Amino acid sequence: MxxxxxxxxxxxxxxxxxxxxxxxxxxxxxxxxxxxxxxxxxxxxxxxxxxxxxxxxxxxxxxxxxxxxxxxxxxxxxxEDSPYLPSDSWQRAQALSWMFFEQYSHEPYIAVARFICGWTPADSPRRADLPKLRERGHQALAVMERHLSSQPWFTGGDYGVADIALFAYTDVAGDGGFDLGEYPAIRDWLARVRRTPGFVAMQAPAAAARALINHSK
Amino acid sequence: MxxxxxxxxxxxxxxxxxxxxxxxxxxxxxxxxxxxxxxxxxxxxxxxxxxxxxxxxxxxxxxxxxxxxxxxxxxxxxxEDSPYLPSDSWQRAQALSWMFFEQYSHEPYIAVARFICGWTPADSPRRADLPKLRERGHQALAVMERHLSSQPWFTGGDYGVADIALFAYTDVAGDGGFDLGEYPAIRDWLARVRRTPGFVAMQAPAAAARALINHSK
Missing domain, CATH: 3.40.30.10 (Glutaredoxin)
Incomplete structure (x- = not known):
């Protein structure tokens, strides 16, 4: 196993x-x-x-x-060898490109802002980083919104690994103080991902983290 | 073309x-x-x-x-379909793992320190970030040193894409103020990469960047 x-x-x-x-x-x-x-x-x-x-x-x-x-x-x-990774090399490269985008231009802002809000003390000096993280996070969301305005998924023509990679922290971006109100195509895509077969939601943060997240709003 | x-x-x-x-x-x-x-x-x-x-x-x-x-x-x-990308799926996953490591844990510190030293004014406020960037960059170098102490390459058993990805900024880490003296396995690996068939060195920075890099030391 x-x-x-x-x-x-x-x-x-x-x-x-x-x-x-x-x-x-x-x-x-x-x-x-x-x-x-x-x-x-x-x-x-x-x-x-x-x-x-x-x-x-x-x-x-x-x-x-x-x-x-x-x-x-x-x-x-x-x-590998499943429908979640494109067999076509160009489509697989595009999926990889979005996964590198996620780790370089998205996660370091959107996930890190969430981490600071929920898992650092309310008086942490790291909270001073939040405005800059949110600015950069919104740049990443704007790039995603533009893509999703003309295409339904990030993994070539179908749902797959790049959608999973980008869904993870976009779906909980609100925990880091991101309002997705301005991103209708992202909100539609999040809903489409939630409707894919076998979808499971991420476990909610523990009570202490939840309280800090609410306090950060 | x-x-x-x-x-x-x-x-x-x-x-x-x-x-x-x-x-x-x-x-x-x-x-x-x-x-x-x-x-x-x-x-x-x-x-x-x-x-x-x-x-x-x-x-x-x-x-x-x-x-x-x-x-x-x-x-x-x-x-794809060349010796520079492993055909074995586990080895290809390991190469990908190192490439994500490079973009998340290495480039944001080692490349960004170099950029600040060479491509921002000598009085740029971004220079205040250098100590922190260097601390995190050394953490990445330590992870590489540990791997290279028992294996010659990052792309499975042979030289390939992960070595190319990690070579790029490690070879010029000195421009960002990193001393590779404490990393003998990295220095040996850099020398091995330089001896691979068809190797070409990166173009040196323009004179203005060179002067700023020298000024930063």
Whole structure:
């Protein structure tokens, strides 16, 4: 059985659960999930660092102990030979392009703003970064809105890995203070993703994080 | 003929030139290079934004006008069916993992420190970010050093796309104030990459950038 080391409130980790469920793979039957609370330093223990020296979740571990890090690389690996990864090389390259966009131009602003709102103290000096993070996050959302104004998905012609990668933190962008009101095409796409077969929502943040998120609004 | 829109002093852009040359594809015969100076705002013109709404170089344009953004997605596309992209799915996933590592945990610190040193004024307020960028960049270098202490390459068992992606800014890390003296395995790997068939070095920064880099040391 394969094992995912992940933090259930992390979009990067939820990507894997969403794809695995959509591939028809079931928790405890086809995969194990070991909860690692990155917000509590559990990715920085000596034991965890042997698994991923970069100290991040998620990590995929095969039955023979081999490990793979980086959420979007894991998505591509798990989706191979499935409809969620295009077989056409140009379409696959476009999906990859959106996944690199997600990790470089989207996640560092939209996910990080959410992390600061929910998982740092109300008086954290990091909160001073929020206006800049929101400005850059809105630039990423504008790029997505433009694409979705003429095409239904990010993974070539069909729903797949790039949609999963971009859905993860866009769906909870509000937690970081992003209002999606100005992005009708994004809101329609989020709704389409939620209607895909086997869709599972991300677990809500724990009460303490929820309270901090509400306090940040 | 394919066209690369790129800035010659950018590691992200040089990745494509290095791979194209190593694939035996020649400038003006097999590909065109259109210089776009991102440091002078040329990626933010209305015309450029129609090509890449995210306003970044490099972009690959096919003969029929279709475009592909994101340096590492372009590397994967160009390397398909060549020895530079592993045919084994696990090894290809590992290469992708390192390429996502490069864009998330390496480039935002090592490339951005270099950009600030060479392409912002000597009194730029962004220079206050350098200590933090260097701290995070050294964390990425430590992860690379650990990997290279037991394996010769990042692309599975052989040199390939992940090595090209990580070489680009590691080789010029000194421009951003990084001393590679503590990383013997990285220095050996850089030397191995330089000896690969068809290797071409990145163009040196223009005189003004060079002077600012020297001034930053």
């Amino acid at each position: 394969i094992t995912v080391y992940g933090f259930s409130s992390s979009g990067n980790c939820h990507k894997l659960r969403l794809l695995l469920e959509q591939l028809g793979r079931r928790l405890e039957k086809d995969y194990r999930w070991i909860e690692v609370d990155s917000s509590a330093g559990e990715t920085r223990t000596p034991e965890y660092l042997t698994r991923n020296p970069n100290g991040k979740v998620p990590v995929l571990e095969l039955a023979d102990g081999r490990v793979l890090a980086e959420s979007n690389a894991i998505l591509c690996y798990l989706a | 394919i066209t690369v829109y790129g800035f010659s002093s950018s590691g992200n852009c040089h990745k494509l030139r290095l791979l194209l040359e190593q694939l035996g594809r020649r400038l003006e015969k097999d590909y065109r290079w259109i210089e776009v100076d991102s440091s002078a705002g040329e990626t933010r013109t209305p015309e450029y934004l129609t090509r890449n709404p995210n306003g970044k170089v490099p972009v690959l344009e096919l003969a029929d006008g279709r475009v592909l953004a994101e340096s590492n997605a372009i590397l994967c596309y160009l390397a």
